[in-house]
Amino acid sequence: MHRLPAWIGSHLAALRAVLVLTLVTGVIYPLVVTGVAQALFNDKANGSPVEKDGKVIGSAVIGQLFTDAEGEPIPKYFQSRPSAAGDGYDMLSAAASNLGPEDVVDTLPVPGQKDDEGNPDEGRQSLLTQVCARSKAAGELDGVRGGRPYCTPDGVGAVLKVFPAVGAPKRAVSVNQACPATPFTTSYQGVPVECGKPGEDYAAGRTVPVRGDAVAQVPADAVTASGSGLDPHISPAYARIQAPRVARERGLPVQRVEELIESHTTGRALGFMGEPAVNVLELNLALDDPDATKAD
Known part of the structure; x- marks a missing residue:
């Protein structure tokens, strides 16, 4: 009996293995799992749809x-x-x-500047300012106090950049409050606090979040x-x-x-x-x- 060369036999064995595994894992297994899911968990398997007047309106x-x-x-x-x-x-x-608790400094929008797509510059809100803005909005909507610690009354993060980064302060800026806004505090360790100037680089300063005395009435899940x-x-x-x-x-x-x-x-x-x-x-x-x- 004529025998195939060893390399051809190896390739045929590999091809058979691919075909068998494809059939088992790509056809039989998905059909079995889908069938069991439909039989035992029909509603959940189909996405837990919610209907109103015969129409699916959500999940x-x-x-x-x-x-x-x-x-x-x-x-x-x-x-x-x-x-x-x-x-x-x-x-x-x-x-x-993917923003963490140290994300507290906004990038202020620069008036008249545009992004790469030609849209007006909108800057970038830090996680802290997002939380503050959401809390303020929820408080106004539902008639409760929307203030939170580390938030300004106008709904941004109460954060200072202090210069120099080490040593006695000589300059302090409320970096999340764009000029001409009135800073949430008038001074820091005897130094007058300035409003933030859009486009100015404050990276060299020391970041100082300031905790206020506001007591949050808006729950955490309303702002995160x-x-x-x-x-x-x-x-x-x-x-x-x-x-x-x-x-x-x-x-x-x-x-x-x-x-x-x-x-x-x-x-x-x-x-x-x-x-x-x-x-x-x-x-x-x-x-x-x-x-x-x-x-x-």
Whole structure:
């Protein structure tokens, strides 16, 4: 019997292995897993869709914004937490901002300057200023104090650049408050504080975040995005501060809105993992249901 050369036999064996593994891992295994998922976890396997009037309007596991065409919050709805995924809850851009606690200095926009695409220079907000601005906006929307430690009254990071970096201060600049803004503090160790000049380089200065005496009433999840940028939940604390506004806009008793919050609050997983949370989409849908908003 004629035998094939050894190198041909090796190639044929490798080809058979590729074909078998492709069939098993690329066809059979995915079909089995998909079939089991559809049989046992049909709703979750299909993305946990949420329907209204026969149409899918969202997912129970992916957040969404409740804003108008200009990006302003719609007052009659509970608001979701911020999202760093694209323009907000973009599933193709799921990610965090990747900004850390040391990101406290803004890049101020320079009037008249344009970026590489010809758009007006918008600068860059630090994580601290993003948190301060969100807290101020949430406070104004829901009628609570939006101030936070390390935030100025006008909603930016309370951060100084002090010169020289070592030794007695000779100059201090509130780098996140663009001129002609009035600095949040008049002096630092006897040195007058200046407003920030857009385009000026303050990198050589010593960074000094200044802690104020504001007590935050706006919860942390109202001012920070989740790690994925897609979290559909908010804390019960954030839901409660929104309840009076939603009740007023809908002409409902606050107590009834708070009851809906309670009924849409999930506890800790297995009784000890994580924190209680409120699904914003499901809560807003309940508010839109005339039967659900009727008093018991």
